[in-house]
Amino acid sequence: MDDRAQAAPGRPPGKTQAETQAGTQGRTQAPLRLGRTEFAPGRLLVMAIVNRTPDSFYRPGLTWDEGAALERVHTVVAEGADIIDIGGVPAKPGAEVPVDEEIERTVPFIEAVRAAHLDVIISVDTWRNEVGRAVCEAGADLLNDSWSGWDPKLAEVAAEYGAGLVCAHTGGQAPRTRPFRVSYTDVMADILDRTLELAARAVQAGVDPSRILIDPAHDFGKNTWHSLEVSRRLGEMTATGWPVLISVSNKDFVGETLGAGIEDRLAGTLAVTSVAAWLGARVFRAHNIVQTRQALAMVAAIKGDLQPVHTVRGLA
Amino acid sequence: MISRAVLCPSPPLLARELTGRDPAVPGLRAACTAAVAWLLEPRPQRVIVVGPAPATDDWDPAGRLDLSAFAPALGHAGKPGLPLSLGLGAMLLDQAGYTGTRVLQAVGEGEPAGQCAQLGAALAAAGESAGQCAQHGAAVAAAGEPATMLVLGDGSARRSEAAPGHLDERAVPFDDEVVRAVRDGDLPALAALDPGLARELMVTGRPAWQVLCGALGPRRPVTEVLYADAPFGVAYLVARVDPGSRVASSAQRKFSPK
Numbered sequence: 311m312d313d314r315a316q317a318a319p320g321r322p323p324g325k326t327q328a329e330t331q332a333g334t335q336g337r338t339q340a341p342l343r344l345g346r347t348e349f350a351p352g353r354l355l356v357m358a359i360v361n362r363t364p365d366s367f368y369r370p371g372l373t374w375d376e377g378a379a380l381e382r383v384h385t386v387v388a389e390g391a392d393i394i395d396i397g398g399v400p401a402k403p404g405a406e407v408p409v410d411e412e413i414e415r416t417v418p419f420i421e422a423v424r425a426a427h428l429d430v431i432i433s434v435d436t437w438r439n440e441v442g443r444a445v446c447e448a449g450a451d452l453l454n455d456s457w458s459g460w461d462p463k464l465a466e467v468a469a470e471y472g473a474g475l476v477c478a479h480t481g482g483q484a485p486r487t488r489p490f491r492v493s494y495t496d497v498m499a500d501i502l503d504r505t506l507e508l509a510a511r512a513v514q515a516g517v518d519p520s521r522i523l524i525d526p527a528h529d530f531g532k533n534t535w536h537s538l539e540v541s542r543r544l545g546e547m548t549a550t551g552w553p554v555l556i557s558v559s560n561k562d563f564v565g566e567t568l569g570a571g572i573e574d575r576l577a578g579t580l581a582v583t584s585v586a587a588w589l590g591a592r593v594f595r596a597h598n599i600v601q602t603r604q605a606l607a608m609v610a611a612i613k614g615d616l617q618p619v620h621t622v623r624g625l626a
Numbered sequence: 627m628i629s630r631a632v633l634c635p636s637p638p639l640l641a642r643e644l645t646g647r648d649p650a651v652p653g654l655r656a657a658c659t660a661a662v663a664w665l666l667e668p669r670p671q672r673v674i675v676v677g678p679a680p681a682t683d684d685w686d687p688a689g690r691l692d693l694s695a696f697a698p699a700l701g702h703a704g705k706p707g708l709p710l711s712l713g714l715g716a717m718l719l720d721q722a723g724y725t726g727t728r729v730l731q732a733v734g735e736g737e738p739a740g741q742c743a744q745l746g747a748a749l750a751a752a753g754e755s756a757g758q759c760a761q762h763g764a765a766v767a768a769a770g771e772p773a774t775m776l777v778l779g780d781g782s783a784r785r786s787e788a789a790p791g792h793l794d795e796r797a798v799p800f801d802d803e804v805v806r807a808v809r810d811g812d813l814p815a816l817a818a819l820d821p822g823l824a825r826e827l828m829v830t831g832r833p834a835w836q837v838l839c840g841a842l843g844p845r846r847p848v849t850e851v852l853y854a855d856a857p858f859g860v861a862y863l864v865a866r867v868d869p870g871s872r873v874a875s876s877a878q879r880k881f882s883p884k
Binding site for chain 2: 491
C-alpha cells in the first residue's frame, strides 16, 4: 500500500488538516532527504527495527544470526518498510559491547543489505562516532543517535559523509542506563530545548538540514507519565518544522499503560502511532511493519493525505 | 533530643497518585503509615524530616511534593516544590494529619559521613533547645516530647538485572548489612557506610541514615523493621527507631538490646 502524499483539495499548501485543527502555529514541514530519496511532508515512513544483538528487549536474538537478519530485511522491505534501522547494541543495560564488536555486528550486515536492496534507506542505531564512521563507509544513510549526542563527534561524522542524523532526547541519561526517579519541570520543554539544540549543532557541524530529524525518545530518561505527556503534546515538536521520528514500538510505557506483557502491546503501539501521525510525526520506528503501515495509511486517509484504496459502499 | 525516629523509603511510587489504577505497593505504604503514626504518637512539638537531595539545605516547611515533575498530567500543587525525599516526608506527615512544626532538612547526596553526623547532632541539639524553651512556657509544657525524626532514603537500586541500575553483585550484601545494622540498632555500622560504594550502588539513603546516627549520638536504639523488600530491584526499608536512654558501651554491645 502506498501512502505517498496526494494533493487534497481546499487546503493551504504545506499545512495539514491535523496541524490546522491542533492549532499549531509553527513552521511548515519541508521535504526530508534520506539517501538519494526526497520524501514530501505528507509521506509517512516506516523504519523497521532489525537488531544485530542477542539481547534486545523485544524478541531477543530474533535477528542475531546474520542469515535470519537478512531474511528479516527481505520480509520487512516486502511489507513496506522504507528504512531499515540496524542496531548492534541494545538500549538496556547489559554486557558491554566494545566499539570493534559493534562494528563487527553492523558493518558486514549493512554491506549485505545494501547489496540486496539498492534503494532502501539504511539507518544505524549507534551513539559512537567510530561506529558511525564505519557504517557510513559501508553505505548507511542515517545515524540514529538514540542517546542524544552523548558523543558529540557523531554529528561531525554525519556531516562528513552526507548522512542524516536523528537528534533525540534522553534527559541526560548515559547510554544504556534506565531512568531512576527522573523528574522534569516541563518534560516537553526539556525535549524541545535538547533536540533543537542538537539539530542546530548538527547544522553548524555541516549536516544537511533536510536530513535532520528530531525524536522525543519515549521511555528514554522518562517514566510512563512522561511518555504519555510527550505523546499528547507531540504537536509542539512537529510545529518546529523539523521532521519528527517516534520510536514507541512495544515499549514499556505502552505495557504499563495497558498492563500488557511484551507480546501484547501491538494495539497500544498502533494507538500511539496513530495519534503521533495525526499530530504530524513523519517517521515511525516499528517491529510490526504490516500493522504499522495499515494504521498510518488509515490516519493519512483521515487527514486527507491519502486516497482510499476502494470505495463503493453506498456508492453503487 | 530525638525521642523517636522512623526510616522510610523515598521512591516516587510511594505517592499513590503516581502508580495509576494499580496501588502497586500497598504493603509498603501501609508500613510507612504505621511507622509515621508511631512517630507522632508522643505528640512531638516538632518533626524533623531528613532526606537526601543534590545539596544540603533546609527547605520551606510549607513545601510539598511536586507530583507534576513525575506525572505532568497531575498538575502542580500550587505550593513550593520540595526535593523528592522531603516531599515524600511531607506527604507522609500530611497523610497522618500532622499539622505541627516541621523542619525539612535536605542532606547532600555526596556529603561525607562526618558532615552528616555533625548535621544530625546540630539538628538534635536545636530540637533540644527548642524543647527546653517550650518547657518554660506553661501552656505548652504538656504538649509532648520535643522532637522526632523522619528519615527518608533507600538502599541499592542495582539489585537485579531488571533494577533501574541493572545488577551489581555488591548490592544485596550492602543492603543486607544495612538491614542488619538497623535491626540491631548498630549505629556505628550505619555511620561507617562508605559513601563511594553507596554512590556506585545507587544507594540514596546513606547520608540521611548517617544524619540519624549523628542525631542519636552514642545511644544504642531499640528498633523494629516493619518492611524490608525490593519489589522493583530497589531496596526499601521501613523501621521504627526508639533511641532509649542507654549509652552504648563496648560491654553493652556484646548483648543484643533485643
